[in-house]
Amino acid sequence: MKKYSYTEKKDTRSGFGAGLLEAGKRNENVVALCADLIGSLKMQDFIKAFPDRFTQVGIAEANMIGVAAGMTIGGKIPFTGTFANFSTGRVYDQIRQSIAYSNKNVKIAASHAGLTLGEDGATHQILEDIGLMKMLPGMTVINPCDYNQTKAATIAAAEFEGPVYLRFGRPVVPIFTDADQKFEIGKAWLVNEGKDVTIIATGHLVWEAIKAGEQLAEMGIDAEIINIHTIKPLDEAAVLKSIAKTRCVVSAEEHNRLGGLGDSIAQLLIKNDPVPMEYIAVDDSFGESGTPEELMKKYGLDDIHIIAAVKKVLQRK
Amino acid sequence: MSKENNDLKKIASQVRRDIVRMVHGCQSGHPGGSLGCTDFLVALYFKVMHRKPGFDMDGKNEDLFFLSNGHTSPLLYSVLAHAGYFDKAELASFRKLNSRLQGHPTTHEHLPGIRMSSGSLGQGMSVAIGAAITKKRNNDPSIVFSLHGDGELQEGQNWEAAMFAAHHKIDNYIATIDYNGQQIDGPVDQIMSLGNLHAKFEAFGWDVVEIEKGNDVEFIAAELLKIRSEHLGKGKPVCILLPTQMGYGVDFMMGSHKWHGVAPNDDQLKAALAQLEEGLGDY
Numbered sequence: 012m013k014k015y016s017y018t019e020k021k022d023t024r025s026g027f028g029a030g031l032l033e034a035g036k037r038n039e040n041v042v043a044l045c046a047d048l049i050g051s052l053k054m055q056d057f058i059k060a061f062p063d064r065f066t067q068v069g070i071a072e073a074n075m076i077g078v079a080a081g082m083t084i085g086g087k088i089p090f091t092g093t094f095a096n097f098s099t100g101r102v103y104d105q106i107r108q109s110i111a112y113s114n115k116n117v118k119i120a121a122s123h124a125g126l127t128l129g130e131d132g133a134t135h136q137i138l139e140d141i142g143l144m145k146m147l148p149g150m151t152v153i154n155p156c157d158y159n160q161t162k163a164a165t166i167a168a169a170e171f172e173g174p175v176y177l178r179f180g181r182p183v184v185p186i187f188t189d190a191d192q193k194f195e196i197g198k199a200w201l202v203n204e205g206k207d208v209t210i211i212a213t214g215h216l217v218w219e220a221i222k223a224g225e226q227l228a229e230m231g232i233d234a235e236i237i238n239i240h241t242i243k244p245l246d247e248a249a250v251l252k253s254i255a256k257t258r259c260v261v262s263a264e265e266h267n268r269l270g271g272l273g274d275s276i277a278q279l280l281i282k283n284d285p286v287p288m289e290y291i292a293v294d295d296s297f298g299e300s301g302t303p304e305e306l307m308k309k310y311g312l313d314d315i316h317i318i319a320a321v322k323k324v325l326q327r328k
Numbered sequence: 329m330s331k332e333n334n335d336l337k338k339i340a341s342q343v344r345r346d347i348v349r350m351v352h353g354c355q356s357g358h359p360g361g362s363l364g365c366t367d368f369l370v371a372l373y374f375k376v377m378h379r380k381p382g383f384d385m386d387g388k389n390e391d392l393f394f395l396s397n398g399h400t401s402p403l404l405y406s407v408l409a410h411a412g413y414f415d416k417a418e419l420a421s422f423r424k425l426n427s428r429l430q431g432h433p434t435t436h437e438h439l440p441g442i443r444m445s446s447g448s449l450g451q452g453m454s455v456a457i458g459a460a461i462t463k464k465r466n467n468d469p470s471i472v473f474s475l476h477g478d479g480e481l482q483e484g485q486n487w488e489a490a491m492f493a494a495h496h497k498i499d500n501y502i503a504t505i506d507y508n509g510q511q512i513d514g515p516v517d518q519i520m521s522l523g524n525l526h527a528k529f530e531a532f533g534w535d536v537v538e539i540e541k542g543n544d545v546e547f548i549a550a551e552l553l554k555i556r557s558e559h560l561g562k563g564k565p566v567c568i569l570l571p572t573q574m575g576y577g578v579d580f581m582m583g584s585h586k587w588h589g590v591a592p593n594d595d596q597l598k599a600a601l602a603q604l605e606e607g608l609g610d611y
Contacts, residue, residue, distance in 0.1 A: 042465070063465070066461065069492070071488035073488060077451050077452075077454025077457075078454050078455070078457055080454075081394075084386060084392065084444070084458070085465075086386050086388075087462050089458075108447065109444065109454075114436065
């Protein structure tokens with residue numbers, strides 16, 4: 012197992028803030044909007060650097076999506092900022108008609124996704140957003156795993172032509188990817204080469220997969236770990252290449268089992284190379300209040316549950 | 329009467345013929361609001377808007393128009409065709425398979441003249457405001473127009489947008505409300521009353537102007553030109569309340585919600601066309 016370590020923990024939303032500032036420096040057409048959550052979205056540095064390129068929308072997310080769509084006409088590249096719940100479910104029809112169907116170059120930046128939002132509870136913990144967004148034709152869906160990857164993904168999203176859903180989170184998590192990484196939309200990252208099982212993880216579950224891989228190695232199980240940061244379009248070649256070798260898969264994501272990364276993988280397998288698969292995901296339920304760590308443990312989204320899923324899928328080989 | 333105004337009337341009559349024939353041709357669509365707003369859109373495109381030749385999505389240094397009540401698509405398509413964005417022969421494909429003229433306007437089929445999809449109501453004001461902000465940021469002196477149904481104002485997003493536009497002083501933008509008092513299920517006052525719309529927009533911080541004769545194309549053109557020169561750039565978004573008659577120009581379709589979304593049969597088509605001069609030649 013390749014060794015991964017970290018010296019610092021940071022929230023992925025801060026990676027977004029840093030990426031937005033950098034994207035703004037690189038391209039004067041990058042603009043930002045926020046629905047009364049500047050601090051939560053870490054947009055302060057962008058606003059300080061480019062006050063004339065920021066628009067406060069207030070608590071009116073539907074309007075924010077429409078205004079952002081309109082801003083693209085004339086060449087701007089708008090980033091909308093609010094929590095993932097209010098970035099998707101609340102404004103689904105606005106995104107569908109004014110952004111996706113209209114093919115507008117809007118970047119929907121969605122923070123506090125999933126259970127790790129924590130104490131605010133289920134009203135704010137969206138676990139359906141990946142499914143909602145990936146069902147929209149033409150929408151690119153990205154869920155980075157740490158500060159550095161989120162920063163790189165944000166810069167890449169600004170350079171990419173077309174609508175993007177960029178999903179990140181609230182809690183501080185280890186920084187284990189390279190600071191100067193090149194982020195390629197739609198390209199999987201091979202975290203660890205192995206031969207016994209493929210673990211495909213996205214977002215906060217990538218670090219859990221690494222922790223699981225280390226423990227599995229001690230048990231003599233050689234896990235291949237793939238990070239899918241771009242859920243749509245899916246790097247099908249990378250997944251199929253890996254399972255051709257390992258012949259079984261565990262998917263891992265901070266999302267409902269229905270409609271998430273796991274379902275995309277399962278569909279790919281069914282059409283091309285059916286092998287046993289287990290899901291690490293929330294099992295069709297809402298979340299609840301608690302600390303991020305408590306919630307991830309209770310809902311089965313940690314290294315312990317990944318190890319159990321690997322053992323189960325190996326028995327099904 | 330100037331020759332130009334005479335032309336406006338000819339265009340409006342032709343557009344009305346197109347609308348009725350298009351809706352008849354596919355036996356679906358929304359003739360009522362389309363006929364009612366014909367004079368407004370003809371005045372706008374042929375007298376008021378500063379348009380560049382050709383079409384590009386960014387529309388820099390030209391006026392932009394956004395149709396929020398997208399179900400009046402036959403009106404928009406006919407006006408765009410006569411304004412030169414595409415061949416009027418294509419109007420025959422309205423709402424048919426493999427057409428660029430979808431039931432509701434879309435950018436998806438790359439029809440020149442369309443910059444935003446609409447149909448799901450209540451979204452156009454936000455979009456138009458966004459485009460107006462970009463014009464300001466680009467130091468582009470051209471302006472943005474939009475059209476909305478009155479019933480459509482029941483959608484809450486409009487009021488988010490109205491609050492936003494006043495707060496951010498979007499004064500390069502004119503939103504027009506098709507104040508025909510009708511929606512699909514009946515008169516707006518019976519379905520969900522809008523109350524005092526003039527006072528509501530004023531209370532939101534808009535400059536509200538009423539154009540008395542919403543089905544007089546010459547009058548509308550003159551008023552729009554006046555509003556354009558006198559009301560913009562003063563720190564407030566501008567709202568025009570335009571009283572129109574749904575179905576205007578075809579006597580049996582006028583003033584009732586019943587022709588909101590119903591296509592005429594062969595006899596009704598004949599009766600309608602007998603009332604509308606073929607001003608520019610049918611498609």
